Amino acid sequence: MHMDLKEKNHKRKQNIWKNTQFRKSFGHAWDGVKTIWQEERNMRNHVAFGMLPIVAGFLFRVSNIEWIVLVLCVFLVIIMEFLNTIIETVVDMVTNYEYHPLAKKAKDIAAGAVLVTACFTVVIAAIIFLPKLIKLVF
Template sequence: MPMALKDKQTEKNKHFISSLEFALQGIRTVFEEERNMRTHVIMGTLAVIAGFIFQLSWTEWLWLLLVIFLVWLVEIINTVFENVVDMVTDFHFHPIGKKIKDMAAGAVLLTSCFALLVGLILFVPKIWQIMKEFL
């Protein structure tokens, strides 16, 4: 059953709590339905654990958290585009739908590469310092 029919929502949310509940349901949905989102959450969690292990500075934490949330945000937006294309095309192939999905996936790829670069900049010098102490 389509979500709009299930929720029976016909007008804008007038209460903050209702808006918050719908937003949390959206996050839950993308986490439950998208394997890539679960992978991004696991990798982000591992990066945060590494941040504690390597005792990041405040500015390093800001960069780390920025890229983690940026990847999560772009993955959610990618999922939105995929769902809208599927809804509009009724799950039938359409060349413009393919372009939209490919571009949204490209945005996730670029953001993930940026996150990887930031992770390398933050963690490689710290790992290298530890390795030098043991060599």
């Protein structure tokens, strides 16, 4: 009996921060999207630069597979920026905005992950569009 009460209290404590309604969960997620859009210049830049291969895709009439790869790459950069912002926010919270070499390391590595993903996307875009550009010019 004692164990059942302990388990029940543990489950009750776990659900304090848990959203039980889809609408509320969606609202909180949308708040996150709005926050990163409003507060993170890099997110706005990634979205703007991400539009370039999308526009080019329409201009060059890329294949379905090329569309899938392009959209996946663009969203991968955006997702990495979300993760980078999460890591930076948690590090700032834990360090109370005070410099610490491990905090710098974590933030630099997270930013590096975004950079590597963006470079990957540029390589993929080059693979898709350079042959089309060469064909157009020559």
